[in-house]
Amino acid sequence: MSRQELLTPEGLRVDGRRAQELRRIVAKTSVFSQSDGSAYLEQGNTKCLVAVYGPREARHRQQAMADRAIINVEFIVAPFSTTERKKRSKNDKQSLESATFIRQTFEPVILLSQFPRSQIDVYIQVFQHDGGVLAACINATTMALVDAGIPMLDFVCACSAGAIEKVPVVDLNHLEESADTPELTLAMLPRSNKVNLLELQSRLHIDELQDVMDMAKDGCIKVHDTLDQVVRRNMEHFIERMNA
């Protein structure tokens, strides 16, 4: 697909959005009974689910650390999630890489020293792959950790951004991602404005980098507003039911 079709002269993208518009985010927490915390997040057509177990006893005694908890992240992509069925084992390089990124993103944010010798398990399942998967999974993991009551310094909000014909655009979908658009994923702590994860795997001119990063940062703030609202609403329901 040629670049021109991804962004029309009027400024509309393939799915009708403007350059700075995010896709619709739907987030639900406490969706399952077995896990300590769970969240389901939809960002446009990308759907993912995160279940958090813990803090619980470390599975392998040797790996347990005496002064803090360890985080174990598993990233599983369902075979029906992409347009071509691909049975990806959870130990293949891409899944391991995404799992490692997510673990490294949350390690400094979760107050691990409060749970020595324990393990926090995060299981991420991607149901539908339509671009921005890493960002959606980070957002969903934040919600699930909040739902599990695990203490954190701040929300971690993530967003992807790119540049189509030198115009910075936010929240790429699968079509835009696969059309040679440089994709930058950014995760940050919204209240302190600190960047936690930054990943860019394609060629981008250095002059454009600042604009694309700013676009991603604005996207993260918008994501934070949405997620914050969901958490507050859930707490209100909870308090109502407790007082009833």
Place this chain on the structure above:
Amino acid sequence: MESLKNSDIFNRIQPHEYMRRFIDQKVRPDGRLLDRFRETLITSNVISTANASAMVRLGGTTVVCGIKAEVGEPSIDTPDQGYLVPNVILSPLCSSQFRPGPPSEQAQIISEFLSQLFTRQPHLIPLESLCIESANAVWVLHADIVCLNYDGNMLDASLLALTQALCQLRLPKAEVNEGVVVADKDDTFQPFEMTRFPIAATYCVFAPDAILSDPNDAEEQLTKETLTVVMDSDGDLLHVHKNGGAVMDMEKMRLCLHRTRERLAQLKPLIQ
């Protein structure tokens, strides 16, 4: 940290006795009567990247089935038939009792059960309708069934999700053109004909003679006996599977069949 009530402590120390106290009053710890199935919710077409999909909530047990159709070569002794390949995934995500690693025995048993059910009952899915060109190309339906939350009775939920997804399946019309399979130019779809569908009902026996319909996780762990009855939408018995060590008399079997018929009547309006 909430403090444990005395009943919770009793449940942890003597789960079997705890359950017995309830069963003696003809009720179960979650409040259900012995013959009640949990609330069933079915949603279709939840995954747009799959050819067909369905999500089933059976009480707490939540299962998603996604079917993707691929082209493959038929086997030599059945050149006109396609395949249905069910694959059940029970990951640590759905419950802490599952360890990470290759598919557990339980997942493999359910996958095999579903596969055998459809292979042995050719009138359920007409495998010939999956043929693109005889001895050359056929549709292979990969049905991936992912458990999201495990609260017992995975078999019933999986079969229900698989059945609903199959009812919704529409395959693109394809033909073989110079050795390559191409989709029809007009992008037409052929709906998959499923005139009769199977439903499963699982029961467990809580010693010595209480039969519980649709066991949840706690009940499954306390009982050794399970009995699964599969019936099709016309009321014909397709498969009866009883495992476990104890013996069961005919009266109880008949009771299970009777309850299965009621369950079929409950489920029929939910599946389209």
